Structures are given as structure tokens and as C-alpha cells.
Amino acid sequence: MVGTEWVRDAVLYQVYPQSFADGNGDGTGDFAGLTDRLEYLRWLGVDAVWLNPCFVSPFGDAGYDVADFLGTAPRYGTAEELAKFTDAARGAGIRVLLDLVAGHTSDRHPWFARSADDPSDHRYIWADRPAPGYVASPGSRPGWYKPNFFDFQPALNFGHARTDPDEPWRLPVDAEGPRANRAALREIMAHWFALGVSGFRVDMASSLVKDDPGFVETGRLWRETRAWLDAEHPDRAILAEWGDPARSVPMGFHGDFFLQFGGPEDGAPLRSLWDNGAGTVHEHWPAEPCFFDAEGRGSMRRFLAEWERARAGTAGAGAAFLPTANHDYSRLATGPRTREQLAAAFAFQLTWPTAPAIYYGDEIGMRYVPGLPDTEGSALGPRYNRAGCRTPMQWDATPGAGFSDAPAERFYLPLDPSPDRPDVAAQRADENSLLHHVRRLIALRRAHPALGPDGPVEVLHDGYPLTYLRGDLLVVVNPRRAPAGLPVERELPGRLLAGQGVSMTHSVLRAEGFSWAVFAR
Template sequence: MTNPTPNPAAGRPANRPASAWLADAVLYQIYPQTFADSDGDGIGDLAGITEHLDHLAWLGVDTVWLTPCFTSPFRDAGYDVSDYFSVAPRYGTEEDLAALVDAAGRRGIRILLDLVPGHTSDRHPWFLASADDPTDQRYIWADRQTGRFVPSPGKRPGFYLPNFFDFQPALNYGYARGHGEEPWRQPVDAEGPRQNRAALREIMDHWLRAGVAGFRADMAYSLVKDDPDRAETAKLWRELRARLERSHPGAVLISEWGRPELALPAGFHADFFLHFAGRAVTSLWDNGEGMASASWESGPCYFDPQGRGSMAEFVAAWRATGTAVEPGSGAPGAGHVILPTANHDYNRLATGSRTPEQLRAAFAFLLTWPTLPAIYYGDEIGMRFVPGLPDKEGSLLEPTNNRAGSRTPMQWDDTANAGFSTAPADRLYQPLDPDPGRPNVAAQVADPDSVLHLVRRMIALRRSTPALGSHGDVEVLHTGYPFVHLRGGTHLVVVNPRREPAYFAHPGLEGARALEVRGVIATADGVSAEGFGYGIFELSGPAGR
């Protein structure tokens, strides 16, 4: 990009309390392996991210979440950590991370790291030592094979409990119940759990002192075992949150939990709506193509060109969190729900038959709803999910659930390798989207009618209009087609993501001022929406029921 317009929030982020700055955040998730390669080895790196910060600043992003960048054997894309205190050489050095944090801060962007608290790699020195020492309690060991326990790879007899893949041994945070029934069922205050809690505090302190703004906690719900109501797990996180409030008041904790009604009372500032936890996300974006799993709740989605879904499921899920009324007070139990476009584990917005026109309607909704928006890298230009890719670093979970399709290289321009890397094509971490019409940043920057420009305008509108942000209240007027809701009593949002036109009768819209509109007309009697239309209107008078 050339001479981007500055981010209006540019300048080093002030050290405001996390509960204050997070309320206005627009998050952007980067999968470092495939974002930008600065050294030509085919794998993205931290220096590459730094080189492209102007894109994020121009877009209006102010918070970046990096998937794990710690040292790892990368059997699970970095979610198998072998050293929490060093940067993986494929990404660069600690100095490269410091340069990224500094350069981002000068553009008003905070950097969040992905913390993996529940397990390590089986090559972590902690585990290698534990596999040779029968007295070590850092991991969960059994004297016999039961359930998912895996045979010891070392001199220690017995079996260890994995947390996800077999090569990810679970760190021992204790068991909530059944103490004494088996030797491995230790209480949460046993020596091993105490060691691991202390290590977790040390890891967080280390990176917060290095200037990062906080963490996204992977599998945050998984720490204490046999904890059916997650009470002991919640207690652990509340203790960590209280400590952060004292020592790093500007630091944020975001969870991968998928249950905001549990995660926020557990002390997290925010939690994601996720594909594996109910229908909140799948009822919106899942068009039945791309990735699938028997464990996910399925059904028609609202952003379907045939118009087979309803927003009622999503609205009910959002209301059930019980957190949307008063987010961000700073007290455990108050906070934010994050709604992502996609992530490294789930389909992109542009999957299968979904059209670019639908992406516009999706962003019009995402950036006007009172959840915090999270944009997965490339979704702002409509990068598509690429089916049929080979397994890469644990991407294949089930025959129908291959995450590789959401992890392809960022498409910067129309040069070789889409501007991602100067490496030969066969050395890229993942192959490029082979579609010759694939979108790219440079082309969309040059086109003011592009999806990218719409996302930029919508972020700016959200930021300049408090009623459209996370604090503004919402009144849902219609959950069919079009979806119609009122923000702050002053702004009407209309979204019609199906191919056919739709109409909603509603009086009192005289004098409505169009702020961002495509194919929607507001009259004194209601709103008419063309197929794939959307509109945000400022009202001249009350319009709620």
C-alpha cells in the first residue's frame, strides 16, 4: 500500500484499564505462518507483520491477536509449546517481537499473544524431565492405562493424560473432585498444580513486561480436570485476573471458551462465540460447505443466499450470555462477547457458494452489533476457504474437518505468490488459493467500491458513533429477512443477506438519514431491501416499538 490514510486512533496506546480500552476495540487475528514472509523462506514471520502494519492502521484495526509464536516443534501449528519464554526461530527473535510491539504501538495498535496454559509439547523440558522422574507432578500420570492416557516415553513407568493431541500432555492443575480415588487425582492445591499456576504467572509477567497488551487463552476451560461446572477452573482464572489488576491494569485476558456466561464470571474480559459451542456462530455463517464435524450443532444459517435461516437462534444465544446489558465494568462477571468472522479452526466467511455481496451484508451486521468484532486475516478482502489441501501441522482433525483451507497465504497483490513471499511456490507454508480471480489488498485499495473499503468505512462509522459500539443498547425489530435492529434508539440497521428482496413494515422512519447503504430504502412505512442489501440509518425520531 502507498501512503495510507492514518488510523485516527494512531499514537502509542495509553495504559488505560483493560475494561476501558477493550470496549472500543476492533480485533484482527493473524496466523503468522501465512500473513507475510520477510525473509523468503516460505513461512510468514514477525518482521513481515511489522512491514504490513500500515494496512491494519489504514483499515482501523487497533488490536491484533497472534496465534502462538513461541518455540515449538509445530506438530499443531504452535499450539504445542516447547519454550514459553522464547520466540520460535521461524518467526524471528525476541528483538523482532519487540520491534513489532513498538511499531504497532506507534500506530495505536495493541498486540495480544496466544497463551497455551493447559498443555505443552511432549518435547518441552518440563515434560521430558517428568517422563524420567516418578516424583514429578507437573503433568497428570497414571499407573495404568485408562481412558485417553498415553504410554510414557521415558524411564518413568505409567501413562500420561493428553489435553488434545497425544503429543500435548496436560499440565496438572488438579482435579475438582474424586481426590484419592486414583493416585493421579490430586487436589488443586497439590504441589504440581501450585507449580503450574506459578509458572503461568511468570509467563504472563514476562511477556507483559515486554510490552504486549494481553493474551488469548487457548482452551481456557480445560485446566482443572473433572470440574463439571468449571468452578475450580473459574477460581484459578479469577485469581490470575485479580493479580493482573494489581500489577498490569492495562492487560487484557480473552478466553477460548465459547461460553461467555461461564468465562466472564471466571474473570475474563471477553470470550468468543465459537463454532464448537452451540449455534451462535454456525446459525450465522455456516452454509454447510467447507469444514464440518459431527460434534458441531448444525442447521440452516442466516447468511445463506437461499434465505433458509433466521436470526432468532443467534439473538437467543447472545441474550443467553447475560452479559450484553452492561459490558466492561471491570468487575469479574462483566465483559464482552467477541463475534469473529472466522478463525484458524473454522471456515472463512467466503466458503463455498457464499458471494462477495453477502460478505458486505455480513460486515454491515458484524460492525454494528454490540459484540466486539474480530476479523480473521484476509476476510476483509473476501479470501475464500480453499478445500482439498493436504494436512499441515495437525490441520486435519476429521475426514471432513481440515483446517488448512482457512490458513492459506495472505493475498497482498497480483505479483508472484500474491506478494506473500519471494520463495518458490513449492516452498510456501501452504499453497495459494489457485483461483485466478482471487481478491487481493492492492486491487481493493484501488477500488473504493470494494469489500475492503466497506470494512474500513464501517469500522470508522462504528468508532465515531457510540450507539453502534459495544455499549449502545439494541432492540431487535425483526429476526427474519431482512434482519432489523435499532441501536441506541437512534440508529436503524437493516441486513438482507439472501438473494431475494425483503420488506419489513415499520412506521416512524420519516427523515431517516442514510449513513452506509446498499440496496435498502427507508420510507415512512418501513424498509425495502434488495437481495444482499444492507443499510445503516440515523433516525430523526423514535422508531422502536
């Protein structure tokens, strides 16, 4: 495809590199393992892969504390091995995106070490007196620095939208330090573009300019970055971790994700869709019924309202990605949700007019594993431990699950201990498996452009069963345990293309529990 049109039609697959495939037998995933597993990604049908950070890091926050943006972490391999992977992926029709931690570095980055000893360096935000949320200087420089998340992640200085004479450290966005950081973003991206990378997912994309009401200056920064991309690298893309496509796409991003946070209701629309264990895993969010709940107590209305807002806000200029899960929140298979419920969730995700993002392992029903140790900053509260969604990919039924030949005690994280844990090999051999279901849905989406992000949609029923038209195709999804029915009051497509448990007569549509179907005329 010309330019970045590929983004809108992408089926994105997120890989947590530590946990995907170990090519050198040390217990941690790496670039060699990724290259070895490209055949699987090509077979599945995805055409873009996003890797979580793989740069040099002390790994206090699993790589989101970067100590060198231009070097790869030795645990993964060399830059040449990453380039080998991107080349091989491109040959398989798969683009590779990296994770750009744009707003902060590790406190072990040479930039910060220099800034902590040089009062004239304004690459970071330094206050001359204690201030809420600031951390005391670790160097000879007096003062306090502003972190972005953990204390060891000092915020890069992109300026403040509002200055204050009582707080002289609030530099304007065009000061020397902020200008240097904007230039560094472009240098970092260009460096990896030269090694075959097709784009970046930008971590905490809204966090750069501080005290920025309405994100006016942050938007100006990203629109300038987009203009540079369009001029110098017109086929490369940037996706935002913002959680608000209606806001971020007009600011210059090629896409953004519906997330558990962000948007006008602090992420409630996505949590109301499939929750991902928010009430039990994230103690700051209340438990609430979600639509993809076996008891059928949820509602689609909040998600649909946010999706309508996103579609109007992006206006064909970018993609709104709908993820199954990600590295920060629980998987689709969390808590009481069983594997038989997952087929309906994927049927919706891969036929709704958004761009799908599949978190590694969700396509086989890997579960969130509770009770794991805090690993590289994974625990963010007594019940909120991200390690449970970062466990090794389950490739086969061998003791190491095909992830690694290392002893189990050397694995980056323990394997799911369940004796019936799913794996790729078993599901590839079973035509009725969840994996084949996901693969067929991806192929169906490719074969019928009406199922893509730009095709029309008409919601006929927003309850159980969820029923909507995509052009000449009818999609029915019943994610609850109980059967559901719907009167047929008009002529509808009635030739079954794919699905299970849904039947239709001239007067009624019936959907068994955990069923789905796509009909054509």
C-alpha cells in the same frame, strides 16, 4: 484508555503468523513481515491484533504444542524482533495479544522430559495404570500421562476438582504440581508483558482443572489470575477461548468469543448465524440453514437468545467477541457463499453490540481453499482440514501474492489457486470493494458510539430483512438473494448514512438482495 477499557471498544484482527507476511523470503510469515504490514492494519482501522502461537515448538499442531514458553520460534524471528513489532504497533495505536497455550505443552518441552523420567514430578497428570484416553510413558517413569488434545500435547496438572482414593493420581488443586503450574502461568505472562505485549488469548481456557463440575475450581484459578493482573498489570487483558462469555467473563476474563462450540447448545447459535461451512468441512456437525444464507432459510433466534444470555452474564464487565472466522474453522467465504454476500455479514458484525474480531483476509473475501494437504496437524478428519482457512494472505496480484518472494513450493501453504482470487492492492484501489466497505464500517462504528458494544439495541424484525435500532441509528441487513420488505409502523430514522440497496418510505422499508444500510435521524 485507562486500564483495560480498550478491550470493550476493540476491533480485533486475528493474524495467523505463518501465513500473513514473509519478511525474509523463506516462504513462511514472520515478525519482520508483520512489521512491514503495520501500515495496512493502521489504515484498516483495527486497534488490536491477536497472533496465533509464536513460541518455540516442533509444530505438530501448528505451534499449539509449545516446547518453550519464553522463547520465540526461529521461523518467526527473535524475541527482539517481536518486541520491535509490539513497539511499532503501539506507536500506530495497535495493541498486540499473543496466544497462551495454558493447559498443555509439547511432549518435547523440557518440563515433560523431566517428568517422564521422575516419578516425583507432578507437573503433568500421570496415572499408575492404563486409563481411557491416557498415553503410555515415553520415558523411564512407569505409567500413563493424560493428553489435552493430540497425544503429543500432555496436559499440565492444575489438579482435579474431585479426588478419588481409587485414582491416587487425581491431585487436589493446591498440590505442589498444580501450584507450580499456576505460578508458571504468571511468569510466562509477565515475561511477555515486559516485551510490550498487551494481553493473551487463552487457548482451551476451560480445560485446566480436570473433573470440575460447573468449572468451580477452574473459575477460582482464573479469578486469582485476574486479581494478579489487576494488581500488577492493570492495563493488560486476557481473552478466553471458551465460547461462553456468560460463564467465562465472570470467571475473570476480559472477553470471550462466540465460537462454533461452547455455550448451552454446543455452539449452535454461532453456526446458525453464518455456519462457516460446518456441514461440509466439519463432519461432526450437521449441515443446517444459517441466517446469512443466500436462500434465506435461516433464523436469528438461536443467536439472539445466546447473545442476550451473554449480555446479561457479562453485565458490562467484559466483551463478547463476534468473529468472522478463525484458524480452526472455515472462512466467511466458504462453499457456495459469494463475495457479494459478505458486505451484509460485515454490516451486521460491525454494527451489532459485540466486539468484532476479523480473521485475516476475510476483509477482502479470501476463501476457504479445499483439498489442501495435512499441514502441521491441520487435518482433524476426512473432511475437516483447517489448512483451507490458513492460506497465505493475498496482498497483490503477483505470482507470490505479495506474501513472499520464495518459490511457491516453499510456501508454508499453497496460495488460493483461483485466477480471480481477491487481493489487497486491487481492493485498496477500488472504492467500491469489500475492503473499503469494511474500512468504512469500522470508521462508522468509531464515529457513532451508539454502534459500540454498550449502546442500546432494539430488534424491530428478526427475519429478513434483519432490522434493529442502535440508539438513534437504524440498521437494516438483508443477507439473502431475494428482496425483502417490512411495513413501517412507527417513525424511524430515515437519513441514509451508509449502505446499498435499501430504501424507505413512510409506509414500507424495502431491501434488495444482499443489501444493508444504516440510517440516522
